[in-house]
Amino acid sequence: MRNKILIPALIITALGVFFSFRYMGADGTEEKTESKTILQTVMKILESGHFAPRPIDDTFSVSVFDKTLENLDYRKMFFMQKDIDALAANRTQIDDQIKDNSLAFFEDVNYLFVQRVKDAERLYTTLLDEPFSFNTADSIELDGKKLAYAKDENELQARWKKYFKYRVLSKYIDLKEAEEKMVKDSANYTARDFASLEKEARETIKKVQAREFKRLNKLNDNDRFALFMNSITGTEDPHTDFLPPADKKRFEEMMSGTFIGIGASLQQTEEGKIKVASIITGSPSWKQGRLKAEDIIEKVAQGEQTPVDVDGLETDEVVKLIRGPRDTEVRLTVKHADGTREVIPIVRGKVDLEDTWARSAIVEHKGKRIGYIYLPEFYANFNGDPEGRRSGMDIANEVMRLKAEHVDGIVLDLRNNGGGSLSDVVDMAGIFIGRGPVVQVRSNGNQSVTLKSRSPMPLYTGPLAIMVNNGSASASEILAAAMQDYGRAVIVGTNTFGKGTVQKIVSLDDFVDEPIRNQIIQAFTKAKGGDAEYTGIGSLKITMQKFYRVNGGSTQLKGVTPDIILPDAYEQLENIGERRDKAALPWDKIAPAAYKPWDYPPAIASLRANSQKRLASNETFKLIKQTGERLKRQQDNNVVPLKEDQYLAKQKEAEVIAKKLEELDKAGNELTVKNLQADLERVNIDTTSRSKNETWMKALKKDVYLSETTNILHDWITSSAKVVNMNTTLSE
Numbered sequence: 001m002r003n004k005i006l007i008p009a010l011i012i013t014a015l016g017v018f019f020s021f022r023y024m025g026a027d028g029t030e031e032k033t034e035s036k037t038i039l040q041t042v043m044k045i046l047e048s049g050h051f052a053p054r055p056i057d058d059t060f061s062v063s064v065f066d067k068t069l070e071n072l073d074y075r076k077m078f079f080m081q082k083d084i085d086a087l088a089a090n091r092t093q094i095d096d097q098i099k100d101n102s103l104a105f106f107e108d109v110n111y112l113f114v115q116r117v118k119d120a121e122r123l124y125t126t127l128l129d130e131p132f133s134f135n136t137a138d139s140i141e142l143d144g145k146k147l148a149y150a151k152d153e154n155e156l157q158a159r160w161k162k163y164f165k166y167r168v169l170s171k172y173i174d175l176k177e178a179e180e181k182m183v184k185d186s187a188n189y190t191a192r193d194f195a196s197l198e199k200e201a202r203e204t205i206k207k208v209q210a211r212e213f214k215r216l217n218k219l220n221d222n223d224r225f226a227l228f229m230n231s232i233t234g235t236e237d238p239h240t241d242f243l244p245p246a247d248k249k250r251f252e253e254m255m256s257g258t259f260i261g262i263g264a265s266l267q268q269t270e271e272g273k274i275k276v277a278s279i280i281t282g283s284p285s286w287k288q289g290r291l292k293a294e295d296i297i298e299k300v301a302q303g304e305q306t307p308v309d310v311d312g313l314e315t316d317e318v319v320k321l322i323r324g325p326r327d328t329e330v331r332l333t334v335k336h337a338d339g340t341r342e343v344i345p346i347v348r349g350k351v352d353l354e355d356t357w358a359r360s361a362i363v364e365h366k367g368k369r370i371g372y373i374y375l376p377e378f379y380a381n382f383n384g385d386p387e388g389r390r391s392g393m394d395i396a397n398e399v400m401r402l403k404a405e406h407v408d409g410i411v412l413d414l415r416n417n418g419g420g421s422l423s424d425v426v427d428m429a430g431i432f433i434g435r436g437p438v439v440q441v442r443s444n445g446n447q448s449v450t451l452k453s454r455s456p457m458p459l460y461t462g463p464l465a466i467m468v469n470n471g472s473a474s475a476s477e478i479l480a481a482a483m484q485d486y487g488r489a490v491i492v493g494t495n496t497f498g499k500g501t502v503q504k505i506v507s508l509d510d511f512v513d514e515p516i517r518n519q520i521i522q523a524f525t526k527a528k529g530g531d532a533e534y535t536g537i538g539s540l541k542i543t544m545q546k547f548y549r550v551n552g553g554s555t556q557l558k559g560v561t562p563d564i565i566l567p568d569a570y571e572q573l574e575n576i577g578e579r580r581d582k583a584a585l586p587w588d589k590i591a592p593a594a595y596k597p598w599d600y601p602p603a604i605a606s607l608r609a610n611s612q613k614r615l616a617s618n619e620t621f622k623l624i625k626q627t628g629e630r631l632k633r634q635q636d637n638n639v640v641p642l643k644e645d646q647y648l649a650k651q652k653e654a655e656v657i658a659k660k661l662e663e664l665d666k667a668g669n670e671l672t673v674k675n676l677q678a679d680l681e682r683v684n685i686d687t688t689s690r691s692k693n694e695t696w697m698k699a700l701k702k703d704v705y706l707s708e709t710t711n712i713l714h715d716w717i718t719s720s721a722k723v724v725n726m727n728t729t730l731s732e
Contacts, residue, residue, distance in 0.1 A: 032103050034520040034537075035225050040101060041511050042229060042242060042540055050236055051444045051501065051543050052585060060235055061094035063583070067231035068109060072224070074144040077163065078116035080156055081149040087112070098232075106228045110221060119153075121213045123160050128206045131198055132165050134644040140166045143638040164205060165642050171201035173647070204270055211272060215314060220527045226538075233540070238581040239503055241541040245524075245534050258388065260326045263351040264291060266315050274310055274318045276334075281689045284349040291332065291344050298341070299333035307333055324348050358394040360679075361700060362405055364672040365710045368717055371402035371410040372673070372706065378420025378428075378475040391420065392427030399431055399460045401676055409463035409713040411706070415493065419474025422451070422502065422547075429482050430455030432464060432489070437593040439478045440548040441502060448548075450593050463602070463716045464489040465709050468560065469568060470576050473497035477555040478547060484560065485551045487601025490716065491560065492709045494568040498578035500556030501585060502545040509536045546585065552592035556585055563604045564611050564712060566705055567621045572632040602716050610715050611708065620704045627657050670701040671710065 047053050054060055065087075073079050090097070090105035097104050140162050141147055150156035179191040222244070229242035263283020264276050276295045285291045299307035300321040310318050322330055331345045356376050363370040375395065381388025395412075402410060422439075429438040430453030442448045466480050466489050477496045483489035509517055520537045548554050557578050570576055578584045615621050630653060641647050675683055675693065683693035700706060 032107070034523045035103055035106075035222075036101050037512060037516055037520060038225075038229065038242075038508065038538060039098065039103070039232075041508050042232070043098060045506055045508075045511065045540055045542060046233070046236060046240070049444075049504075049506070049542055049544055050240065051545055052237075053444075054236055056095045056098060058092040058095060061090075061092050061096075063235040064094050064231045065091045065105070067234055068105075068228055070144075071227045071231055072109070072113050073116075075163075076144050076147045076149050077156075077159060078113060078120055079149055080116075080153070081151050083112050083116070084149055106225060109228075110224050113224065117213070117216050120160065121217075123157060124164070124209050124213070125206065127157070127161050127164050128168075128202050128209070131195070131202070132168050134165075134169055134172070134642065134647070136643060137646075138162070138165070138642040139639050140642060141639050142166075146638070162642070164209075166640060167205045167208075168198070168201045169642055169644065169647060171204055172198055173644075173651075175201055207272060208270065211268075211314070218314075222524060222527050233542075234581075235583055237501065237543050237583050237585050238578065239499065239501055239541070240543045243505070243539045243541055245536050245538055258350055258352050259323075260348055261323050261351050262291075262330065262346045262348055264322075266297070266318060268315045272312065274313070274315060279688060280351055281354065281686065281692075283351045284346050286686075286688075288344065288346050290342065291334065291346065292336065294337045295334040297332055297334055301331040301333075303329045303331065307331070326350065352389075357389065358391060358398050359696075360398045360402055360676055361697070362402075362407065362674045362676060363411075363700075363706070363710050364674065366714055368408040368714055369406060370710050370713055371399075371405065371407035372413065372700070373398050373402070373410065374413045375417055377417055378422075378424045380421035380424050390424055390427075392424035392431075395428050396431050396459060401678055403460065404678075405676055407462075408717050409465070410460060411465045411467060411709055411713060412489075413467045413706070414472045414476040414480060415467050415469045415705070416471035417473070417476040418471065418497075419476060419499065422475060422478070425475045425478045426451050426453055427455075428479055429453050431459045432461075432483065433486055433598065434458040436486075437550050437595050438482050440550065440552075440590065440593055441545050442548065442590060443545050448590060450550075463713055465713045465716075466491050467705065467709055468493040468496050468562060470494055470497055470559075470570055472560075473499040474501075477560050480560045481549040481553075481555055484563065485549055485597075486595065487598045490564060490602045490604060490607055490712060491562040492564045492712060493562050493566055493705065494571050495561050495565075495577075496555070496559035497576075498555060498557045498559035498584075500546055500548070500554045500587075501543045502547055503541050504544050506540045506542055507536060508538050508540065512537065543585070546588075548590050550593040550595045553589045554587050557587040563602075564608050566611075566615070566708060567625045567628070569624050569627040569631055572628050573635055575635065603719060606719065607712050607715050611712055614708065614711060618704075618708075621708075623657055623660050624704075630654065630657065671703070671707055673697055673700045 043056075069079065069084070069087075087105070087108055090108060094105050150159055175197045179197065182189045183191050226242060226244050233240040233242050261283075262285045263280035264285045265278045265280065267275055267277045269275050274297045276291060276293050276297065278293050279285050279291060297310055297318060299309055300318065301307035302324065308321060310321070313321075322332070324330060326348055329345055329347050331343055333341065333343050335341050356379055358373060358375045360374070361372045363372050373395065375391060378391045380390050399410065422441075426438045429436075433453065434455050434457050435453055437450045437452045440448055440450050464483070466483055468476065468480050468491060472480065472493075473496065477499065480489075480491050480496065484491050512520070517537055521534045524534045524537070546554060546556060559577065574580065641650060675697070682689070684690050
């Protein structure tokens with residue numbers, strides 16, 4: 001999931017001032033009128049509304065040029081150096097082309113890319129017809145940024161051959177390990193020889209590659225134009241995106257945690273079949289009861305209409321056939337795991353993605369009861385569903401339920417939470433601090449607004465720990481920073497992502513006259529052969545504001561540094577966090593807000609000292625550090641050997657550490673983790689729910705980070721530090 005945060009209504013009332021224009025259309029006789037309209041509309045919105053619009057100059061042009069090539073061909077498997085040389089005249093001209101409403105560079109690179117994909121497609125069957133040998137020294141560089149473009153067709157063909165050798169070797173090793181296991185499990189089984197396994201591996205990769213080229217060939221000019229547009233928006237900053245109509249719908253579903261469908265997760269097998277991976281509890285499929293995990297979907301029909309054979313279709317194409325309006329029927333012809341076939345009618349309905357919602361557990365630790373709340377994202381009801389859920393309200397409910405269980409402290413887990421609704425962050429902060437400023441938001445005119453919690457009293461005043469890591473971004477950073485500035489919680493983990501910007505979704509339809517809009521929609525539909533329905537021309541997710549802590553500092557780039565830092569396997573990597581993108585906005589600070597720190601903050605120095613003593617003797621964290629060092633070496637050197645014994649040796653390095661971690665897991669003391677009494681009926685409603693809950697409980701019991709966080713919270717609970725009385729009145 002992309003790191004995200006969206007603007008609440010109260011701070012976007014001035015948007016009309018920024019966006020006071022409409023695109024009236026162009027000469028309809030021109031080619032690419034639709035794309036030019038979108039380009040000019042996006043550029044005007046960026047100029048008017050972006051927090052810090054960049055000058056449209058040669059520097060901008062070079063960035064768009066480089067990003068476009070990277071988006072189309074990161075591994076440098078299609079373009080050759082002579083292609084780049086042919087395109088080079090555009091390198092510092094794209095800014096002028098945009099001002100002249102020209103798509104010259106896009107048309108040049110688009111034409112070349114289509115040709116190079118066709119050239120590569122002609123290669124793969126021939127290259128995969130010949131057996132590979134894995135007993136001679138050879139290697140492949142997997143980091144496209146470290147590769148030069150192939151100088152000619154022969155060098156490019158050699159690159160493809162090496163790539164296929166790598167793919168086949170990886171598959172061959174998997175098959176060989178499966179054979180060794182079968183020999184071990186069955187005394188009468190004779191393992192297949194190298195030739196047989198290598199051939200099967202090649203045939204498998206040939207099928208996979210055929211599907212990959214099929215996906216590439218499905219992309220039309222509009223799809224590649226969207227990539228070009230995102231090279232432009234990505235030059236502004238990493239979180240400004242052009243969203244074609246389908247992408248906007250997926251984004252809204254992701255943010256709300258709901259969609260209309262049947263509630264079956266699909267995946268494509270190596271043979272290209274569409275398999276049901278799982279059924280979502282409570283969904284229409286779950287209620288209907290006949291569709292099962294591992295079923296193969298063969299046909300899809302809309303009610304009584306003629307079924308469509310899905311053989312050869314991609315997963316997203318089958319999903320489109322299955323999705324549809326609420327309360328309509330879809331009929332699936334499936335092949336069950338036992339070989340029987342059945343036509344299953346399912347009425348589409350609302351599907352809740354419960355895995356994205358907040359949930360709680362109880363950790364019993366050294367005589368204390370610690371409440372644990374997991375929040376995957378700051379979800380909200382962005383699509384106007386009256387039954388939609390909000391993360392702020394859900395966290396308040398979880399806190400009330402934990403209080404009813406008489407917990408001594410609470411852990412709020414924001415690890416890998418990429419953000420979401422800003423208004424829910426403000427509401428959530430009020431649960432723990434009551435009334436007061438939570439975050440400052442600044443627009444591109446330097447106007448600042450302080451967003452305040454209006455909760456008259458905190459809902460919970462006891463010891464609080466917030467877990468974060470490098471995947472905690474945006475809204476997660478706002479909440480962690482506010483609790484840290486107030487001295488309300490102890491922040492535990494690793495440095496956060498560093499996204500301190502605010503985005504808004506802006507529909508391009510609002511800026512284009514209806515005749516032009518309809519013309520673009522018709523062109524989109526025609527380009528897809530009538531297989532897709534469009535209700536708009538796209539949207540722009542635009543960075544309009546930056547947010548700042550109540551102490552005045554930004555979380556942009558720097559993120560939030562925890563009070564107590566725990567080792568992390570990814571902390572040394574350079575391609576994670578906001579810092580990975582050169583287009584990231586800079587860090588800065590503004591004046592602090594007027595806020596009153598918490599009366600009884602945790603004794604951070606003491607808690608940190610105790611934690612460091614435990615970490616010094618913790619073998620698991622030592623191995624995590626070793627893993628981090630290995631990952632850093634791997635990032636610095638992405639060359640993979642293609643000689644079987646050397647390939648296995650490189651794999652073994654990771655497996656040795658993983659095996660040690662597994663042994664420590666088995667030997668170590670598990671946390672005692674339990675469900676809340678109020679949840680027992682829900683988590684045992686069926687075998688799927690029971691299995692999911694058991695998996696979650698097992699993961700929590702083995703979670704070394706949660707274990708140390710509960711130790712830290714236990715130190716706080718059992719210290720002499722005071723906890724504010726619930727009757728204490730808090731003021732700003």
